[in-house]
């Protein structure tokens with residue numbers, strides 16, 4: 095087996111036992127990038143100093159330095175996470191040439207652990223989308239079938255892991271942008287509890303919903319990376335002040351007595367039969383290992399998409415007001431006065447989907463419609479949160495499909511925003527309620543595309559959902575990540 099096919103946990107072991115060097119590993123991943131990137135196009139920017147970073151790891155190890163288990167593991171970073179000295183574009187023309195003068199808080203532990211930063215990953219513009227087709231630069235292709243989307247908005251991060259073009263990656267999830275692409279690309283993706291990972295330096299889309307989280311080839315990988323990036327940060331006022339456990343050390347995969355809730359609202363008409371069957375099969379396998387399965391009801395799920403798109407767009411319209419051609423980023427070439435400068439800058443700098451969100455958000459916040467839309471959405475948000483809280487009195491984890499279907503074809507949904515928005519029907523409730531959820535590969539479609547299962551936990555119950563996911567991973571004998579057809 096090639097090094098790039100191995101997961102971070104295995105590679106960490108090999109590096110510590112000196113069975114391979116960080117330089118060898120990085121070289122292999124770079125070679126894989128050279129080979130696959132013409133088809134997959136997962137990166138927006140590639141770092142030029144990967145070999146130097148890897149060499150520094152090997153030198154430090156040779157000198158007997160105490161190393162973090164993730165030292166030397168190649169990582170890709172979604173391009174909305176600020177990286178000092180490395181261009182951070184949000185896949186937008188607006189930030190095409192923006193080089194942040196600071197690191198996001200999550201980047202500090204990554205640098206301190208001496209992970210090898212390979213580059214910045216493609217995404218939907220400003221994380222708005224479910225297919226990575228709204229990137230200003232190029233589309234990313236699903237490694238399992240390049241005619242299909244990788245999902246979005248963290249499509250580059252998911253595709254890179256599936257293609258062996260990075261060992262782990264970071265993404266961000268506002269309504270499903272880690273879990274949905276993880277599902278469509280057949281990798282593991284964790285959306286942590288709101289407040290457990292600092293958002294400082296993450297370019298804001300919808301601040302009350304956004305969360306950074308890890309992608310990997312195994313549950314161990316995401317547990318390791320999440321343990322590295324989680325924690326309180328005084329630079330983020332919404333960061334949770336509490337004790338954070340090492341989730342990797344706590345993994346046991348024991349599902350005996352685990353109470354699984356299965357909400358019927360997530361297995362309705364809009365969900366493809368093959369997806370439902372795959373998830374039911376997985377639930378049954380967990381049951382055979384001693385988990386206790388109960389049907390539950392989350393009745394407000396039918397309002398989730400509307401609620402999400404009102405709240406997320408409202409916050410986006412406010413957050414994106416900062417891109418005005420004055421402070422940073424793109425500015426139009428010619429204008430006669432200040433208001434024309436604003437207007438032309440924003441017309442030229444933003445793509446269609448971003449403009450749609452800004453218009454929708456401004457509308458729902460406007461004085462005539464605030465009560466009818468925004469206020470109502472906030473009320474439904476509270477109800478969704480309460481329904482989850484009630485459900486978690488009866489169960490430890492809630493299992494649903496991650497997405498209503500397998501990966502769709504590039505171009506298939508881009509002209510129909512409502513259809514595109516529907517891809518998030520199983521994921522948005524988790525952000526609305528601020529909960530953690532992980533997506534793991536769960537079988538394949540008839541034509542060989544990955545399907546995903548979502549495990550949702552109560553607030554800060556990352557350990558519980560990762561344990562359940564790890565239990566499932568052991569039942570199926572590990573996940574096959576890299577497609578043989580690629």
Ligand code: GLN
Pocket residue numbers: 221222223224246247266267268269270271272299406518
């Ligand atoms: N697809 C959803 C949207 O377009 C979610 C995006 C995200 O999680 N960043 O808003």
